[in-house]
Amino acid sequence: MDWREAFFKYDYGETKDLLKSFITLVSATLVLSITFSEKIIDIHKAILRVKRMMVAAWVFFIVALIVSGASMCFIAAEAGCVIYGQIPVFACRGGLYALISWALIIISGGCYVIGLVLMALSARAKIMESEHNE
Secondary structure, eight states: OOOHIIIIIIIIIIHHHHHHHHHHHHHHHHHHHTHHHHHHHOOTTSHHHHHHHHHHHHHHHHHHHHHHHHHHHHHHHHHHHHSSSSOOSSSSOTTHHHHHHHHHHHHHHHHHHHHHHHHHHHHHHHHHHHHHHO
């Protein structure tokens, strides 16, 4: 197996599949958290701090989606470099775009985890607030 075949079988194929699954996971989490925000924190009655945490969680989920999309573009650019030896706009530099793609995946994953933590903290703050008011 030559390096081009290995790239498409492992590097490109696995990265693309990972990104498709991750984008699905993040978008589902975002949609569900927005849809059920009334159940999670009672958005209309929650204090400002809890609302801000929930909105910050949504922002991190959106950033994770954007960064994942950029990562998909970079791995596709690397595939173009492997197939054609060059691509419009960018100069091919021996795997650079694949490395950028993988770095963006890590950043995207970090944004997703931060969003989950903020969502959990906002739910916890809402529970503590409701216990305090009783």
